Amino acid sequence: GAGVSQSPRYKVAKRGQDVALRCDPISGHVSLFWYQQALGQGPEFLTYFQNEAQLDKSGLPSDRFFAERPEGSVSTLKIQRTQQEDSAVYLCASSLWGGTGRPEQYFGPGTRLTVT
Amino acid sequence: GESVGLHLPTLSVQEGDNSIINCAYSNSASDYFIWYKQESGKGPQFIIDIRSNMDKRQGQRVTVLLNKTVKHLSLQIAATQPGDSAVYFCAERGQNFVFGPGTRLSVLP
Numbered sequence: 001g002a003g004v005s006q007s008p009r010y011k012v013a014k015r016g017q018d019v020a021l022r023c024d025p026i027s028g029h030v031s032l033f034w035y036q037q038a039l040g041q042g043p044e045f046l047t048y049f050q051n052e053a054q055l056d057k058s059g060l061p062s063d064r065f066f067a068e069r070p071e072g073s074v075s076t077l078k079i080q081r082t083q084q085e086d087s088a089v090y091l092c093a094s095s096l097w098g099g100t101g102r103p104e105q106y107f108g109p110g111t112r113l114t115v116t
Numbered sequence: 117g118e119s120v121g122l123h124l125p126t127l128s129v130q131e132g133d134n135s136i137i138n139c140a141y142s143n144s145a146s147d148y149f150i151w152y153k154q155e156s157g158k159g160p161q162f163i164i165d166i167r168s169n170m171d172k173r174q175g176q177r178v179t180v181l182l183n184k185t186v187k188h189l190s191l192q193i194a195a196t197q198p199g200d201s202a203v204y205f206c207a208e209r210g211q212n213f214v215f216g217p218g219t220r221l222s223v224l225p
Contacts, residue, residue: 056211
């Protein structure tokens, strides 16, 4: 079946522009996660949704970052007034279980954001 | 695709040998520990997980060992194959998911 998909795969933005990154999780998956991965490092947690509820946004680096999942399926990560330090790969993952269920997550291929 | 982990620690093993990748974790309250494999240009791929109340779990060609006393996690890959070449991350689930820095596994022919 279809895995997690993300679009666009690559995005180049000029400093100060707003960007929107889309994630299509596996159908029926309850949980959705966003991560930021800098080159040469492990993914860093940004935010977590269980269905449409954003239960944890403690990893969002600033108020320029905003995520939503209005119908409990597709999610969008928006970054306003992009800065060079926002350049990274943004990964989305979904999981069948919520809360304290199994932690098995399925990752999308990521969106590589380059801010010039 | 883009390269992941340009300056990561590298483990080089001969094809057919066993590989052991180590990881230290920080949160003694984490309830699950997970290993992921990431190939260049792709997202991490789930390999195996282990609950905090276990010390060993086996999968297909992989074994994860958990030592809570020293907060250490290891991934053993039996009969390493060229397709195992990738960056490997451990992760722990506490308040949220925290990933380790990663290790690049290079399989030599």
